[in-house]
Amino acid sequence: MKIQEADAKSLLVEQGLPVPGWEVVRSAQEARQAAERAFAGGASLVVIKAQVLVGGRGKAGGVKVAPDADAAEAAARAILALEIKGIPVRKLLVGPAADIVREYYLGAIVDRVSRRIVVMASAEGGVEIEEVAKVNPGAIHRLEAHAHLGLLDWQARQLAFAVGLGGAHLKDFVLIAKGLVTTMLANDADLVEVNPLAVVRETAPDGTTLERLACLDAKITLDDSALFRHPALEALRDLDEEDPVDRQAREEGINFIKLDGSIGCMVNGAGLAMTTMDLVKRAGGEPANFLDIGGGARADKVAAAMRLILADPQVTAILVNIFGGITRGDEVARGLIEARAVQARDVPMVVRIVGTNAAEAATLLEANHFATASSLDDAAAKAVAAAQAAAIAASTAATGRGPGQ
Amino acid sequence: MSILVGRETRLVVQGITGREGEFHSRAMLDYGTRIVAGVTPNKGGQQALDGQVPVFDTVAEAVRKTAANTSCIYVPAAGAPDAIEEAAAAGIATIFCITEGIPALDMLKAVEVVRAAGARLIGPNCPGATSPGRAKVGIIPGSVHREGGAGVVSRSGTLTYEAVQAMTDAGIGQSTCVGIGGDPIIGTTFLDILKLFAADPETNAIVLIGEIGGSAEEEAAAWAAEHLRDVPMAAFIAGRTAPEGRRMGHAGAIISGGSGSAADKIAALEAAGIRVAGSPTEIPAILRAAGYRD
Numbered sequence: 001m002k003i004q005e006a007d008a009k010s011l012l013v014e015q016g017l018p019v020p021g022w023e024v025v026r027s028a029q030e031a032r033q034a035a036e037r038a039f040a041g042g043a044s045l046v047v048i049k050a051q052v053l054v055g056g057r058g059k060a061g062g063v064k065v066a067p068d069a070d071a072a073e074a075a076a077r078a079i080l081a082l083e084i085k086g087i088p089v090r091k092l093l094v095g096p097a098a099d100i101v102r103e104y105y106l107g108a109i110v111d112r113v114s115r116r117i118v119v120m121a122s123a124e125g126g127v128e129i130e131e132v133a134k135v136n137p138g139a140i141h142r143l144e145a146h147a148h149l150g151l152l153d154w155q156a157r158q159l160a161f162a163v164g165l166g167g168a169h170l171k172d173f174v175l176i177a178k179g180l181v182t183t184m185l186a187n188d189a190d191l192v193e194v195n196p197l198a199v200v201r202e203t204a205p206d207g208t209t210l211e212r213l214a215c216l217d218a219k220i221t222l223d224d225s226a227l228f229r230h231p232a233l234e235a236l237r238d239l240d241e242e243d244p245v246d247r248q249a250r251e252e253g254i255n256f257i258k259l260d261g262s263i264g265c266m267v268n269g270a271g272l273a274m275t276t277m278d279l280v281k282r283a284g285g286e287p288a289n290f291l292d293i294g295g296g297a298r299a300d301k302v303a304a305a306m307r308l309i310l311a312d313p314q315v316t317a318i319l320v321n322i323f324g325g326i327t328r329g330d331e332v333a334r335g336l337i338e339a340r341a342v343q344a345r346d347v348p349m350v351v352r353i354v355g356t357n358a359a360e361a362a363t364l365l366e367a368n369h370f371a372t373a374s375s376l377d378d379a380a381a382k383a384v385a386a387a388q389a390a391a392i393a394a395s396t397a398a399t400g401r402g403p404g405q
Numbered sequence: 406m407s408i409l410v411g412r413e414t415r416l417v418v419q420g421i422t423g424r425e426g427e428f429h430s431r432a433m434l435d436y437g438t439r440i441v442a443g444v445t446p447n448k449g450g451q452q453a454l455d456g457q458v459p460v461f462d463t464v465a466e467a468v469r470k471t472a473a474n475t476s477c478i479y480v481p482a483a484g485a486p487d488a489i490e491e492a493a494a495a496g497i498a499t500i501f502c503i504t505e506g507i508p509a510l511d512m513l514k515a516v517e518v519v520r521a522a523g524a525r526l527i528g529p530n531c532p533g534a535t536s537p538g539r540a541k542v543g544i545i546p547g548s549v550h551r552e553g554g555a556g557v558v559s560r561s562g563t564l565t566y567e568a569v570q571a572m573t574d575a576g577i578g579q580s581t582c583v584g585i586g587g588d589p590i591i592g593t594t595f596l597d598i599l600k601l602f603a604a605d606p607e608t609n610a611i612v613l614i615g616e617i618g619g620s621a622e623e624e625a626a627a628w629a630a631e632h633l634r635d636v637p638m639a640a641f642i643a644g645r646t647a648p649e650g651r652r653m654g655h656a657g658a659i660i661s662g663g664s665g666s667a668a669d670k671i672a673a674l675e676a677a678g679i680r681v682a683g684s685p686t687e688i689p690a691i692l693r694a695a696g697y698r699d
Contacts, residue, residue, distance in 0.1 A: 270654025271561025
């Protein structure tokens with residue numbers, strides 16, 4: 001689960017990391033007031049940042065600085081009018097803009113290759129780390145932290161020296177790097193990223209300046225499998241940005257991902273569900289969704305899955321592919337029969353059920369006049385043919401003339 | 406021979422008195438697997454599966470009294486990492502964890518414990534392994550198999566059944582079929598299993614079934630190019646049509662930052678001389694074309 005920058009920053013602050021202050025606002029007027037408070041606190045510039053769960057905010061015009069309250073209000077208005085990668089901007093972060101001396105990258109990930117926490121640091125901060133990895137992989141310094149021990153002091157020092165943050169900033173860097181891993185462990189995050197981590201210049205009221213490290217941006221991804229033990233973090237889910245269909249699927253406990261095609265797919269098992277999509281494409285069709293009803297799915301879950309598929313108006317044919325192991329074929333067949341009796345619209349359906357209780361399923365499906373298929377390839381071909389026939393029928397209805405007339 | 410499970414397997418089932426544990430233990434017994442013990446804390450002294458299997462409070466006790474050497478875990482996600490660690494500490498050599506939905510950081514910790522104990526963990530979020538005609542551990546339906554010499558390794562569950570059924574229908578039997586699991590953090594990788602198959606005299610062909618996410622298929626391909634030149638191989642990769650940035654059911658099945666795509670994996674496998682099937686039904690023909698003989 002992705003969370004917004006402001007929420008990620010709160011999690012860093014909880015672990016004692018240095019993050020400049022901020023407020024989250026939802027209107028230009030509120031942005032103005034937040035800016036006024038920042039200026040009153042001594043800021044000479046404020047930053048206004050779109051809060052959306054997609055990357056590339058800066059390039060899209062979603063991050064601006066302003067020298068006074070009027071400019072802040074105007075900038076906020078402009079950003080709130082944006083859609084960034086299809087997401088309308090609804091919230092803004094407003095805070096004092098830092099006087100940046102130099103930017104660094106610092107991140108921690110759950111690494112699937114080493115099966116350890118990998119902490120990465122780079123002196124090339126403020127740009128996307130994937131870009132640095134492509135252009136100058138040697139600039140990224142990595143080391144492994146033990147999940148039981150966290151990042152050790154000497155490891156953090158090693159990273160500090162590697163990116164040139166020894167000397168005056170050494171102690172702070174060690175605290176921040178260890179804090180990143182602590183943040184990961186405390187919240188079951190699979191990614192904690194501070195980019196940029198920056199050396200910033202601050203001016204005291206007496207005019208003297210000092211330089212210190214600060215976390216200017218934060219990105220955290222939480223492990224969905226661990227949310228059950230973090231009820232407070234579940235509340236950070238941004239429902240504004242969640243597609244309503246995704247939300248319905250999540251609440252029904254069904255793995256569902258909407259795609260752009262016309263053939264709805266219902267499958268048990270994630271690997272087989274992906275394969276079914278791939279074979280639809282191979283047979284000349286386009287899958288409308290990924291849907292895994294999971295192991296041991298019963299009739300009511302099948303009916304819920306059918307509702308999700310049919311809620312997509314683009315769906316003109318449905319392919320059901322079940323390889324029964326834990327899942328019993330006759331249960332699925334019963335679910336399909338129930339679902340069809342109450343479904344909102346009639347869509348051609350091709351059903352293939354093999355494995356556990358396949359013979360009972362076949363009897364039920366035949367008695368209820370379902371189109372069936374024996375092999376997966378055959379099922380995909382039949383579903384694609386049905387979708388193509390539906391497309392021809394639709395164009396005929398639209399023009400009032402049949403093909404060839 | 407065969408790998409991981411066989412006639413020498415003495416299985417302890419952790420979570421044997423739960424719904425899943427009991428159901429699948431019965432199927433394993435029916436298949437001929439030697440289940441010597443079950444473990445459920447506070448149910449020690451009971452008998453499971455109609456008096457056929459003694460239940461112990463701890464894995465250590467089960468090992469002491471029954472010489473169990475393999476464990477299969479059906480414990481829910483919140484308790485499964487602890488079950489893995491208990492098995493490793495008790496000296497179990499091969500631990501299968503079927504459980505889905507274990508937090509990744511818990512798995513990092515469990516993997517450290519397994520490493521320190523010198524044990525092998527398969528999974529989690531995996532269907533287990535079957536050596537046809539000898540033993541099955543996990544949830545793979547016994548009916549899909551046929552005895553033979555092709556080794557199968559896969560990140561998936563039902564997709565594995567599909568591919569294995571296609572092989573069985575085409576007359577290609579299996580030495581061992583292993584599901585390594587769909588999570589990002591798993592105990593045993595494709596590469597580990599390829600090495601075991603390479604050392605198994607009864608495995609004379611290998612099928613690798615991968616999917617999007619991570620780079621384990623690429624690593625396996627690179628090793629196979631060097632060490633398995635003489636072994637007939639076939640592969641399948643699920644997720645050619647999967648969009649970037651979305652988790653496709655399995656926690657580990659995600660294309661992120663442009664890496665982990667099906668196209669990359671297929672290219673790596675083909676470059677290693679391993680043909681990738683467009684459909685699971687093509688696997689038998691590819692194996693035969695690669696030199697597989699019955």
